[in-house]
Amino acid sequence: ENVKKYPQFQTAINQLHDSSPESAGALCAIYTQVRKIEETEMQKMLNNQQTEDQALKNMTDQINSALEDYNAS
Numbered sequence: 001e002n003v004k005k006y007p008q009f010q011t012a013i014n015q016l017h018d019s020s021p022e023s024a025g026a027l028c029a030i031y032t033q034v035r036k037i038e039e040t041e042m043q044k045m046l047n048n049q050q051t052e053d054q055a056l057k058n059m060t061d062q063i064n065s066a067l068e069d070y071n072a073s
Helices: 009-018 031-046 052-072
Strands: none
Touching: 031 052
């Protein structure tokens, strides 16, 4: 029904269906760095080396810093 009303959305739908699993997901220039930060901080939390709040704060601080560095370059 929405595609009939807004046929231009069919292009986006087709692109999503035609894309490969390797290209799925959000684009982020520092994605591998973010993933490593998340993995490290979550492992510390799961090993009782820090609380959930500490893990979240550490992830936030480190990712924001990485984004600032990327945007400055």
